Amino acid sequence: MQTLVDTYNQHVSSGKIQREEEQERLLTKLDALRVIVEQKQRKFLFSKPSIAPRGVYVWGGVGCGKSMIMDMFVDTLTVGVRRVHFHSFMQEVQSSLNEARQGRVKDALSPVVKQISNEVKVLAFDELQIKDIADAMIVGRLFEALMEKGLTLVVTSNRAPIDLYKNGLNRDLFVPFIELINERFDVVEVSDVKDYRQNLISGEEIYFSPLNLNSVERMNTLWSTLTGNSSAGFTLSFKGREIIFPFYKDGVGRFDFFEICGQMFGPGDYLAIVETVRVLMVDNIPQLSRANFNEAKRFVTLIDAAYEAKIRFICSAAAKPEMLYTEGEGSFEFRRTASRLREMQSKNWMLI
Secondary structure: OOOHHHHHHHHHHOOOOOOOHHHHHHHHHHHHHHHHHHHHHHHOOOOOOOOOOOEEEEEEOOOOOHHHHHHHHHHHOOOOEEEEEHHHHHHHHHHHHHHHHHOOOOOOHHHHHHHHHHHOOEEEEEOOOOOOHHHHHHHHHHHHHHHHOOOEEEEEEOOOHHHOOOOOOOHHHOHHHHHHHHHHEEEEEEOOOOOHHHHHHOOOOOEEOOOOHHHHHHHHHHHHHHHOOOOOOEEEEEOOEEEEEOEEEOOEEEEEHHHHHOOOOOHHHHHHHHHHOOEEEEEEEOOEOHHHHHHHHHHHHHHHHHHHHOOEEEEEEOOOHHHOEOOOOOOOOHHHHHHHHHHHHOOOOOOO
């Protein structure tokens, strides 16, 4: 059977990726886990589930290849596996918990965990981060219960376990989860790896105008380069509301202009969006004027948020930045936005 390292070497040979020692070390760890999981599945096919093997918690900076390698791991498994963005998973769990509580069960978590364990044997969580106190209060019990059912957990995160939910409300109640990670998971840091997304689009044009078939094709090409032309539905909860990402994969989000600027979004919404992505793609930015003043104001707010967050911004627009908003209230102030758009196109514009 082909190992993960074999697959990795094939990608290196084809020029798809560059060899990185830290990534190879992680691959070896996941390869060993894959063998254990599949042997365990065969051994206990007709037996009661046993305690899960140690999970793997992978953390490191953006663009270091964590999600790419986890995808390779998931693709090689022959047991039931689900790969899901952690935020989306927790939204599902919270919804299921609410339904269970309405049924007046003694422990609402029990039926939720039972349903999950009946469906899969491996859960692969991408981009684990804790910002919501409701998630912080349940995640420890959830992980422990899933592992007691025999599920194997693999996690990627931008943060070391000790930095999760840092300065969060009632964080002392969250500390047992950090202890659980350290006790039941192999914690692997992927460091000293250049941002592969930055490398993929380094030197590429990322602002396309005017709006025509060529700009559509070039946006689609970059999306394919960054995501493999795949996406998963993603909904971001923010202050009791939902922000729907039409296209999302591994920290890359894509919207049409009116999907992101035509709704009643404020500064807080845009801050939440740019905190969730490292690359943001916006299609079909129209000519801005007094006729679409509200959308133009939101666009300015969006660019300010993206600029301060130092994310990569890729877009197609009706005109070059300086000609995008030339008349109407706010056009003079838009010069700063145009300047920021130009700066964000620079080859020196680096992701943090």
